[in-house]
Amino acid sequence: xxxxxxxxxxxxxxxxxxxxxxxxxxxxxxxxxxxxxxxxxxxxxxxxxxxxxxxxxxxxxxxxxxxxxxxxxxxxxxxxxxxxxxxxxxxxxxxxxxxxxxxxxxxxxxxxxxxxxxxxxxxxxxxxxxxxxxxxxxxxxxxxxxxxxxxxxxxxxxxxxxxxxxxxxxxxxxxxxxxxxxxxxxxxxxxxxxxxxxxxxxxxxxxxxxxxxx
Amino acid sequence: xxxxxxxxxxxxxxxxxxxxxxxxxxxxxxxxxxxxxxxxxxxxxxxxxxxxxxxxxxxxxxxxxxxxxxxxxxxxxxxxxxxxxxxxxxxxxxxxxxxxxxxxxxxxxxxxxxxxxxxxxxxxxxxxxxxxxxxxxxxxxxxxxxxxxxxxxxxxxxxxxxxxxxxxxxxxxxxxxxxxxxxxxxxxxxxxxxxxxxxxxxxxxxxxxxxxxxxxxxxxxxxxxxxxxxxxxxxxxxxxxxxxxxxxxxxxxxxxxxxxxxxxxxxxxxxxxxxxxxxxxxxxxxxxxxxxxxxxxxxxxxxxxxxxxxxxxxxxxxxxxxxxxxxxxxxxxxxxxxxxxxxxxxxxxxxxxxxxxxxxxxxxxxxxxxxxxxxxxxxxxxxxxxxxxxxxxxxxxxxxxxxxxxxxxxxxxxxxxxxxxxxxxxxxxxxxxxxxxxxxxxx
Numbered sequence: 001x002x003x004x005x006x007x008x009x010x011x012x013x014x015x016x017x018x019x020x021x022x023x024x025x026x027x028x029x030x031x032x033x034x035x036x037x038x039x040x041x042x043x044x045x046x047x048x049x050x051x052x053x054x055x056x057x058x059x060x061x062x063x064x065x066x067x068x069x070x071x072x073x074x075x076x077x078x079x080x081x082x083x084x085x086x087x088x089x090x091x092x093x094x095x096x097x098x099x100x101x102x103x104x105x106x107x108x109x110x111x112x113x114x115x116x117x118x119x120x121x122x123x124x125x126x127x128x129x130x131x132x133x134x135x136x137x138x139x140x141x142x143x144x145x146x147x148x149x150x151x152x153x154x155x156x157x158x159x160x161x162x163x164x165x166x167x168x169x170x171x172x173x174x175x176x177x178x179x180x181x182x183x184x185x186x187x188x189x190x191x192x193x194x195x196x197x198x199x200x201x202x203x204x205x206x207x208x209x210x211x212x213x214x
Numbered sequence: 215x216x217x218x219x220x221x222x223x224x225x226x227x228x229x230x231x232x233x234x235x236x237x238x239x240x241x242x243x244x245x246x247x248x249x250x251x252x253x254x255x256x257x258x259x260x261x262x263x264x265x266x267x268x269x270x271x272x273x274x275x276x277x278x279x280x281x282x283x284x285x286x287x288x289x290x291x292x293x294x295x296x297x298x299x300x301x302x303x304x305x306x307x308x309x310x311x312x313x314x315x316x317x318x319x320x321x322x323x324x325x326x327x328x329x330x331x332x333x334x335x336x337x338x339x340x341x342x343x344x345x346x347x348x349x350x351x352x353x354x355x356x357x358x359x360x361x362x363x364x365x366x367x368x369x370x371x372x373x374x375x376x377x378x379x380x381x382x383x384x385x386x387x388x389x390x391x392x393x394x395x396x397x398x399x400x401x402x403x404x405x406x407x408x409x410x411x412x413x414x415x416x417x418x419x420x421x422x423x424x425x426x427x428x429x430x431x432x433x434x435x436x437x438x439x440x441x442x443x444x445x446x447x448x449x450x451x452x453x454x455x456x457x458x459x460x461x462x463x464x465x466x467x468x469x470x471x472x473x474x475x476x477x478x479x480x481x482x483x484x485x486x487x488x489x490x491x492x493x494x495x496x497x498x499x500x501x502x503x504x505x506x507x508x509x510x511x512x513x514x515x516x517x518x519x520x521x522x523x524x525x526x527x528x529x530x531x532x533x534x535x536x537x538x539x540x541x542x543x544x545x546x547x548x549x550x551x552x553x554x555x556x557x558x559x560x561x562x563x564x565x566x567x568x569x570x571x572x573x574x575x576x577x578x579x580x581x582x583x584x585x586x587x588x589x590x591x592x593x594x595x596x597x598x599x600x601x602x603x604x605x606x607x608x609x610x611x612x613x614x615x616x617x618x619x620x621x622x623x624x625x626x627x628x629x630x631x632x633x634x635x636x637x638x639x640x641x642x643x644x645x646x647x648x649x650x651x652x653x654x655x656x657x
Binding site: 025026028029030031032033034035036038039040041043053057060061063064067068071075131134135136137138139140141142145187189191192195196198199200201202203204206210211212213214 | 258259260261262263264265267268269270271272273274276277278282283286288289291293294307308309310313344345346348349350351352355502503504505506507509510511512513516553554555556557578581582
C-alpha cells in the first residue's frame with residue numbers, strides 16, 4: 001500500500017475516529033462533573049443570559065477596544081477565513097460530499113477562495129507574531145499553542161499549494177497534515193472550538209442570575 | 215460629618231500590625247498539598263472544567279486588569295493566576311488526566327506558596343478580566359477556588375489570616391463586639407437618634423460593620439437616620455451585626471459559613487422579611503449570593519445592599535430627599551462586589567439623581583468599572599500595598615477625567631483605599647459615602 005493510499009484510506013478513518021471519540025470523550029468528561037445547586041434567589045434568568053452571552057461575546061466591549069483591537073482583528077481574520085475555507089472551498093465541499101455527508105453545497109468562486117486564504121493567513125501570522133512578541137502572550141503560551149498554530153499554518157499552506165491540483169504529492173501532503181491535525185485536536189487547546197459555548201454559557205448564567213450583563 | 219484623618223491614620227497603622235497578631239495555622243506543613251487538593255477536588259465542577267479547558271492563552275484578560283495595566287508585569291496576567299488550579303485539574307480531574315500525568319509534574323508545596331502572592335496580594339477578584347475573555351472564562355471565580363485551596367492549606371497571608379482567625383474564634387472583627395456596638399449606639403442616642411438594639415421581633419434586620427463602628431461613624435449614623443425616617447420596624451442585633459465576612463475574603467469556608475449562618479439564623483429568629491447589608495462590598499455577595507448556599511436552602515428573607523435599598527425606596531417615592539444642587543459635581547465609584555458581582559447599578563444612581571447633583575460617569579463605569587484596588591481583603595494585606603497604590607493611581611485618573619470634586623461610593627473598603635491613596639498623594643477630591651449624603655439630606 002502506497003503512502004497516498006494509506007493517507008486516503010486507513011489513516012483518514014483512524015484520524016476521523018480519534019477526532020470524534022476524543023472530542024466527545026473530553027466534552028462528556030467535563031460536563032459530567034455536574035454543578036452544585038445554587039439556592040440564592042436569582043434576580044433574573046440564568047438560562048436566558050447563558051444564551052445571550054453566546055451571541056454578545058462575539059462583540060468586544062467598547063471599554064476594552066483601544067487595548068485589544070490588534071488581537072481581535074487578527075482573531076477574526078483568522079477564524080472567519082478558516083471557517084470559510086473549511087466549509088466553502090470547492091475541494092472541501094467535494095470531500096465532505098464524498099466522505100462524510102453524501103451531499104454538497106454552493107462553493108466560493110476561486111478568486112474568493114484565494115482572497116479568503118490570504119485573509120486567514122494574515123490573521124494567523126499576526127496571531128503567531130503577537131504570541132511570540134507580546135510579553136504577556138509569550139509568558140503564558142505553552143508548547144501546545146505553538147504546535148497547534150504551526151500545524152494549522154502548514155495545513156493551510158499545503159492546501160493553497162494543492163489548489164492547482166497539478167501535483168498529487170501536494171494533495172496527499174495537505175490531506176496527511178489535516179489528518180495529523182485531526183489527531184492532535186482533541187488533545188489540545190483547539191478543543192475550545194467546542195467548549196466555548198459552554199464556558200460562555202456557564203459564565204453568562206452565573207452573572208445573569210445576579211442581573212449583570214457580562 | 216467629616217472623617218477625622220488622625221483616626222483614619224491610626225486605623226491604617228493598626229492594620230499594619232495585623233501580621234504580628236496572626237497565629238500559626240492548624241495545617242501541618244507536610245499536609246498542605248493534600249488539604250489544597252481536597253478543596254480543589256470538591257470545588258471543580260462542569261463550569262470550572264469547561265472554562266479551564268477553553269483558554270487559548272490570548273492574554274486579553276491582562277488588558278482588563280488594573281494591576282497589569284498599571285505595572286505591565288506579565289506575571290499579573292489574570293489567567294496566569296490559575297496555573298496551579300489548572301495543573302491540578304489536568305492531572306486529577308480532566309478527562310485526559312492519564313495523559314497529563316505522564317507529562318506534567320504534580321503540584322508541590324512550593325507551588326502553593328508561589329501562588330499565594332498571585333491570588334491574594336495581586337487580585338481583588340473584581341471580575342473585570344472576565345468581561346474581556348472571548349471564551350467567557352470567569353477567572354475571578356477560579357481565583358477564589360484557588361484561595362479556598364490555599365486557605366485550607368494554611369497559606370492565607372498573615373494580615374488577612376489574623377482577622378479571619380479572630381472572626382472564626384471570637385466572632386469579632388478588629389476587636390469590635392457587642393460592647394463596642396452598644397457604645398456606638400449610645401453615642402448616637404446622645405445625639406438624639408433612636409437606635410433599636412436586640413429587639414425580639416423586627417421586620418428589618420440592619421447589619422453594620424466594624425469599619426462603620428470604628429471609623430465611618432457617619433455611615434452608621436446616616437443608616438440609623440434613614441431607617442427611623444422611613445418609620446420601619448427595624449433592629450440591629452448584637453449577636454449578628456457584623457456584615458463583613460473574612461471567611462469569604464480569605465477563602466476559609468468554615469468561617470465564611472459560620473459568619474453567614476449567624477446572620478441567617480438571627481434574621482429567621484426575628485421573623486425579619488429583609489436584611490440590609492451595610493456599605494461593605496463583599497458583605498453583600500457573602501449573604502445575598504453565598505448565604506443561601508451556606509444555609510443549604512433559599513433564604514426566607516430578602517437581602518439588600520444599603521445602596522440598593524436606598525435606591526429602591528427613592529424610586530418607589532417613599533424616600534424623598536432635599537436636592538443638594540447641580541453645583542456639586544460628583545462621580546460614582548461602583549464597588550465591584552455590589553456592582554459587577556451584585557447587579558446594583560441603577561439604584562445608587564437613582565439616589566444621586568434624587569439628590570440633584572451633577573453626576574458625571576467615569577470613563578469605565580458600571581459593569582466595566584475599575585476596582586479601587588483594596589477589595590477581596592487586599593486592604594488588610596501589607597504586601598499588597600504596591601498593588602493598592604497602583605490601582606488607586608488609575609482610579610484617580612478616572613475620577614479626574616470627570617472633573618468631579620467628589621467621588622461617592624457605597625463600600626467601606628473602597629472608601630478606605632481611596633482615602634489612603636488620597637492621603638498618600640495629597641489628593642483634594644472628596645471621598646463620600648452614599649448613605650451619608652442621604653442621611654444629611656432627608657426631606
